[in-house]
Amino acid sequence: MPAPDAYRLKQAKGLDRRRRGLPLPARLLLVLALAGLGGAVFLTAGGGIGTLAGALSTSVSGFFDKIVATPEPSASEVLAADAPVVATPSEPYTNLTTVDLKITVPVVTVGNPLARLRIYLTLEGQEPAVIAEVPIGSTVRMIVPVELTPGRNDFHATIAEAGVESEPSPIVTFILDTDPPKIVLTSPKDGGTVNRPTAVLVGTTQPRTTLLARNSTNGQSFSGVAGTDGTFSLALPLEPGANAITISGRDPAGNMGELALTVVRGSGKLTATLTSSAYRIATSSLPVSLQLSVLVIDPDGQPITGAAITFTLTVPGIPPVSKDTVTGGDGRATFSTTLPKGVTVGNGIATVFVTTTDYGTTSAAKTINVVK
Known part of the structure; x- marks a missing residue:
C-alpha cells in the first residue's frame, strides 16, 4: 500500500488538534449531533425524521440549560433560638x-x-x-x-x-403584698410592770420584717429583724414609772405597721438571800463542817439561773476561805468547808457577792460567832 502524502497527514493532525482543543460541553453537543444525524438517516424512509428532530432539539436544549443555569438555593429551615x-x-x-x-x-x-x-x-x-x-x-x-x-x-x-x-x-x-405587717406582742402586756432596768419585747409579725422599738420617755431605741418564723425579741431600756413605747415594722414588700403600748418599771430589786448551817460555833467542837447557801431572785421574783457567785468566809485564827460558783436552775448555790482546830474565839463573817447579766450585782452577809 502506498504511503499517505504529506498534505493528508497534515490535515489529519490539524483536525486532531482541533478536537483536543474543544471544551467538554461542546464535545458533548457534537456527540449528540452526530448521533442525531445517524438516526435521521435511519428514520428518513419511515417519516420519523420530524419526531426525532423535535426530540433531539428538546434534549439538547434541556441539557444546555442545565449546564449554564445558575443554581437556586432551597428554602432554609428556621431553628429555635436559645432561651432568654x-x-x-x-x-x-x-x-x-x-x-x-x-x-x-x-x-x-x-x-x-x-x-x-x-x-x-x-x-x-x-x-x-x-x-x-x-x-x-x-x-x-x-x-x-x-x-x-x-x-x-x-x-x-x-x-x-x-x-x-x-x-x-x-x-x-x-x-x-400591699397589707401592713401585723405586730403581736407576747410580753410584756400593755400596761404591765417590769421590775428591771430593761424590758424585753417578745412577739411575732411577718417573717423578715425590720423592726424598731422606741421608748419616747427616755429617747432610747432598739432595732432588729423578725426571724423566718416571724418571731422577734427586742431589749429596750426603761425609766422609773410609765414608759410610752412604739414598735414599728417594715415588711419585705415595704409596707409599714405599728404597735403602741405602755410599760411600767417597778421598784423590784435583784436580791440574794444568804444562809448558814450554823451561826454559833464552839471551839470545843472543832473541827466542824459549815455550809453556806444563797438564793438569787430577779426583780420580778423569779429565781435566776447562771448568776456568778463568790462565797467568802472569814473567822478569827485562820486565813479567809472563798469559792466561786454559779446558781442552778432553782437560783441556788452552796459552799461547804471545814473549820479546823486553831479557830479562835471572836466574831467572823460570811459574805456572798452576786453578778448577773441582766440585773447587775448584789451582795449579802451573815455573822458567824465563835465561842469557847
Whole structure:
C-alpha cells in the first residue's frame, strides 16, 4: 500500500488538534449531533425524521440549560433560638402593682425583625398565659414592664419566630403584698410592770420584717429583724414609772405597721438571800463542817439561773476561805468547808457577792460567832 502524502497527514493532525482543543460541553453537543444525524438517516424512509428532530432539539436544549443555569438555593429551615434569661429580683416581695422584667436575649436574635420576645404569666392554680409579645430590640438587654396580681406571680419568657418557639427561661417570681405587717406582742402586756432596768419585747409579725422599738420617755431605741418564723425579741431600756413605747415594722414588700403600748418599771430589786448551817460555833467542837447557801431572785421574783457567785468566809485564827460558783436552775448555790482546830474565839463573817447579766450585782452577809 502506498504511503499517505504529506498534505493528508497534515490535515489529519490539524483536525486532531482541533478536537483536543474543544471544551467538554461542546464535545458533548457534537456527540449528540452526530448521533442525531445517524438516526435521521435511519428514520428518513419511515417519516420519523420530524419526531426525532423535535426530540433531539428538546434534549439538547434541556441539557444546555442545565449546564449554564445558575443554581437556586432551597428554602432554609428556621431553628429555635436559645432561651432568654429573666433577671431574678433581689427581693421578690413588693407593694408596687407594676414592675420591670429585665431580660437578656440571645445575640443571634438582636435586630431580627421576625423574632419576638414572648412573656408568660402563671398565677396560683392557673395555667401559663401569654401577657405580652414584643419585637427584639437592638441590644441583648430588654426591659418589659408587667402588671402584678395580688399574691404570687410567676414569669417566664421565650423567643418566637415563624411559628417556632425556644425553650422557656427559668421562672422568676414576684409577690404583690400591699397589707401592713401585723405586730403581736407576747410580753410584756400593755400596761404591765417590769421590775428591771430593761424590758424585753417578745412577739411575732411577718417573717423578715425590720423592726424598731422606741421608748419616747427616755429617747432610747432598739432595732432588729423578725426571724423566718416571724418571731422577734427586742431589749429596750426603761425609766422609773410609765414608759410610752412604739414598735414599728417594715415588711419585705415595704409596707409599714405599728404597735403602741405602755410599760411600767417597778421598784423590784435583784436580791440574794444568804444562809448558814450554823451561826454559833464552839471551839470545843472543832473541827466542824459549815455550809453556806444563797438564793438569787430577779426583780420580778423569779429565781435566776447562771448568776456568778463568790462565797467568802472569814473567822478569827485562820486565813479567809472563798469559792466561786454559779446558781442552778432553782437560783441556788452552796459552799461547804471545814473549820479546823486553831479557830479562835471572836466574831467572823460570811459574805456572798452576786453578778448577773441582766440585773447587775448584789451582795449579802451573815455573822458567824465563835465561842469557847
